[in-house]
Amino acid sequence: MNVFKFGGASVSTTERVHNVAGILRRYASDTLLVVISAMGKTTNALEKVVEAFYRKDKEEALRLFEGIKESHRAAAADLGLADTSFLNDFFTEVEWLLHDNPVRDFDYYYDQVVCVGELLSTAIVSRFLNEQGVANTWLDVRDIIRTDDNFRDARIDWEYTAQRVRDTVRPLLAAPGAIVLTQGFIGATDGNESTTLGREGSDFTAAIFANLLEAEGQTIWKDVQGVMNADPKQYEGAQWIRELNYREVIEMAYYGAQVIHPKTIKPLQNKGIPLYVKSFLDPEAEGTIIHNSQVNGLPPIIVYKRSQVLVELSSRDFSFVGEGLTAELYRIFETLKFRPNLTQNGAVSFLCVVDDHAEKVDALAHHAAQYFDVQLRRNLTLLTVRHHNDELVSRLCGDSGIILKQQTPETLQVLLTQ
Numbered sequence: 001m002n003v004f005k006f007g008g009a010s011v012s013t014t015e016r017v018h019n020v021a022g023i024l025r026r027y028a029s030d031t032l033l034v035v036i037s038a039m040g041k042t043t044n045a046l047e048k049v050v051e052a053f054y055r056k057d058k059e060e061a062l063r064l065f066e067g068i069k070e071s072h073r074a075a076a077a078d079l080g081l082a083d084t085s086f087l088n089d090f091f092t093e094v095e096w097l098l099h100d101n102p103v104r105d106f107d108y109y110y111d112q113v114v115c116v117g118e119l120l121s122t123a124i125v126s127r128f129l130n131e132q133g134v135a136n137t138w139l140d141v142r143d144i145i146r147t148d149d150n151f152r153d154a155r156i157d158w159e160y161t162a163q164r165v166r167d168t169v170r171p172l173l174a175a176p177g178a179i180v181l182t183q184g185f186i187g188a189t190d191g192n193e194s195t196t197l198g199r200e201g202s203d204f205t206a207a208i209f210a211n212l213l214e215a216e217g218q219t220i221w222k223d224v225q226g227v228m229n230a231d232p233k234q235y236e237g238a239q240w241i242r243e244l245n246y247r248e249v250i251e252m253a254y255y256g257a258q259v260i261h262p263k264t265i266k267p268l269q270n271k272g273i274p275l276y277v278k279s280f281l282d283p284e285a286e287g288t289i290i291h292n293s294q295v296n297g298l299p300p301i302i303v304y305k306r307s308q309v310l311v312e313l314s315s316r317d318f319s320f321v322g323e324g325l326t327a328e329l330y331r332i333f334e335t336l337k338f339r340p341n342l343t344q345n346g347a348v349s350f351l352c353v354v355d356d357h358a359e360k361v362d363a364l365a366h367h368a369a370q371y372f373d374v375q376l377r378r379n380l381t382l383l384t385v386r387h388h389n390d391e392l393v394s395r396l397c398g399d400s401g402i403i404l405k406q407q408t409p410e411t412l413q414v415l416l417t418q
């Protein structure tokens with residue numbers, strides 16, 4: 001059996017949902033577990049709903065949610081599903097909550113609201129496929145994937161999830177050619193509260209299923225030919241890469257390449273399951289295979305991270321930034337669930353580069369000010385090049401000012417002024 005994951009872009013229009021049906025027909029003899037994301041940019045739209053709810057603007061939250069309801073009813077109707085009442089329970093689940101006042105923390109409400117994007121999307125696509133003769137069973141993944149209550153970045157309870165997969169999912173896949181269709185990105189606690197696994201987390205969900213079902217392979221269907229050596233939207237000369245090993249992809253994801261969720265590789269690597277990245281626009285094309293084998297002769301891999309902030313921390317009395325203060329700083333990062341993208345130690349200063357997540361940057365600056373003088377510099381770009389060469393790096397840096405540079409034989413990182 002195989003696991004397929006279709007991202008939001010692959011179900012963002014009626015034609016694209018028809019296209020998914022076409023792809024599944026091509027694999028009619030395969031037994032498949034199919035994970036599908038929320039349609040298009042629905043997750044971003046749902047985030048706006050939670051933000052309005054949390055600032056107690058109930059009217060705005062309900063108005064924004066009404067827009068999401070409408071677009072999903074329209075998507076279902078465009079796909080020929082005349083009766084859209086099957087969506088009502090999902091709508092009610094959210095509206096019931098939006099009529100309340102927030103009394104718990106933001107992340108809890110985020111997960112209760114945002115999870116509906118994947119539920120709506122999969123409910124529509126599943127029903128459409130069944131009507132098109134692509135028989136499938138829809139599953140609420142919250143009955144299968146058990147997590148802790150670390151909302152927005154929930155951790156998997158592997159033991160419980162494995163048992164649910166064994167008892168519930170495996171029997172549904174027993175017949176050759178069977179398809180189970182479910183959501184990515186979401187799970188539930190033992191108290192049945194919805195959780196999410198971090199933005200772009202559907203790739204990870206697919207990998208959890210691939211691992212627990214001991215799949216032959218996992219395929220992620222995207223709007224690109226496969227993994228490229230740079231984001232083609234940011235770098236004109238991006239080249240397709242035929243083959244990569246797991247380690248290289250983990251490194252790419254770590255440095256911010258937004259092509260595969262960073263947690264995806266480990267469950268696959270543990271069972272030696274190959275990951276394929278293929279184009280849903282051109283399913284015949286070869287795509288990229290990611291596996292355990294050594295891959296030589298890779299092109300330079302380029303990752304841009306925009307909107308970076310340099311946080312410059314200096315000790316006030318010229319005392320050294322020793323292990324005590326450094327440990328304190330990392331404790332602050334841990335409390336804020338915030339990760340520095342680059343750090344550099346000096347004798348009396350500590351530099352870190354972080355994403356411009358306004359609330360977290362403010363909180364970091366506030367906490368760090370107990371120990372240091374803090375200075376912030378915004379609007380910077382962190383460029384990472386793996387398998388770098390001087391000619392390429394100087395071309396990529398162009399006229400930008402270099403604020404910070406770090407280099408190993410494999411990886412070079414430069415913080416640029418634009």
Ligand SMILES: Nc1ncnc2c1ncn2[C@@H]1O[C@H](COP(=O)(O)OP(=O)(O)OP(=O)(O)O)[C@@H](O)[C@H]1O
Nearest residue numbers: 007008009037200222224227228230231233258259
């Ligand atoms: N190294 C890279 N190789 C290929 N694509 C990349 C790379 N880095 C970034 N991308 C971007 O990834 C995009 C596809 O991923 P994206 O997450 O948008 O799609 P998705 O599969 O619909 O995901 P989602 O599950 O979040 O809905 C491409 O359009 C491309 O711009």
Ligand SMILES: N[C@@H](CC(=O)O)C(=O)O
Nearest residue numbers: 037043185199200201202
């Ligand atoms: N829908 C979620 C999860 C995913 O697509 O992987 C997101 O946009 O982040």
